[in-house]
Amino acid sequence: MVVLVLLSIMLAFSIPRFRATILDDPLKKAARQLITLIREARQRAAVSDLGCYLELDIEGGAIKLFCPVPTRTTEGEETDGDADDTEDGPVLSITVSEPVAIESIFAADDERVTTGTAVLWINRRGLMEPSIINLSDGDEAVGLRVSPFLPAVEVTDQVIVPDDREFQ
Numbered sequence: 001m002v003v004l005v006l007l008s009i010m011l012a013f014s015i016p017r018f019r020a021t022i023l024d025d026p027l028k029k030a031a032r033q034l035i036t037l038i039r040e041a042r043q044r045a046a047v048s049d050l051g052c053y054l055e056l057d058i059e060g061g062a063i064k065l066f067c068p069v070p071t072r073t074t075e076g077e078e079t080d081g082d083a084d085d086t087e088d089g090p091v092l093s094i095t096v097s098e099p100v101a102i103e104s105i106f107a108a109d110d111e112r113v114t115t116g117t118a119v120l121w122i123n124r125r126g127l128m129e130p131s132i133i134n135l136s137d138g139d140e141a142v143g144l145r146v147s148p149f150l151p152a153v154e155v156t157d158q159v160i161v162p163d164d165r166e167f168q
Contacts, residue, residue, distance in 0.1 A: 027137045030100045031144060034063060034133065035153045037094055038146060041065050044091065046126035052091070054120040056133070058102045058113065064090035099137045106132040106162050120146075134159045 037054070044067050045052040052067040096102060105118040108129040122128045131146040136159070143160030144153050 026097065026100050027135060027140055027142055030096045030135055031142045031155060033094045034096075034135070034144060035155070037063060037065060037092060038128070038144075038153055039151075040092060041122050042126040042128060042151070045122035045124055048124055051124040052122045054122070055090075056102060056105060056118045056120070058105070058115055058118065061096035061100070061102060062093060063096070063102075064093040067091050096135065100135055101137070103134040103136040103141065103159065104132075105134070106160075132160045132162055 041052050041054055044065070048067050048069075050068045052065060055062075055064045055066060057063070103114070105113045105120075107113065107118060107120060108131070120129060120131050127148050128146055130148050133144045133146070135142045135144070140157070141159045143156045143158055145156075145160055146153055
């Protein structure tokens with residue numbers, strides 16, 4: 001009976017701490033936010049006439065979702081939704097906060113982007129180009145693999161580097 005009481009006291013103190021550690025981990029929180037933004041981007045692109053795109057600012061840690069909208073000319077004709085025809089700003093955006101950073105991005109051209117801005121396109125059927133996004137907090141890393149046809153984003157607890165046939 002004493003052992004059960006001691007175990008229940010230990011569990012009463014350890015479960016809230018364990019739960020807080022899992023939910024408050026900034027790296028996992030950033031990964032969850034990015035996955036949510038990718039899902040939202042796919043949903044919005046599927047109902048859009050022109051699709052959407054994600055703009056990832058690696059140094060700034062900002063990830064923005066843009067969905068171009070067709071504009072009408074004075075004659076009533078629609079334009080093709082060039083970058084100048086987008087809404088005033090991003091539809092949605094998140095910022096990866098310190099100590100988490102975007103480490104690298106592999107896009108469909110199989111080129112590793114570690115600086116600047118990367119753009120990932122989602123067509124109007126909600127299909128996204130194959131991509132890998134790696135996040136890091138200095139000690140740990142999370143890799144996100146986006147498949148064009150699968151709705152779920154694959155998440156690993158390490159940096160993902162594409163193999164030779166990844167983006168063919």
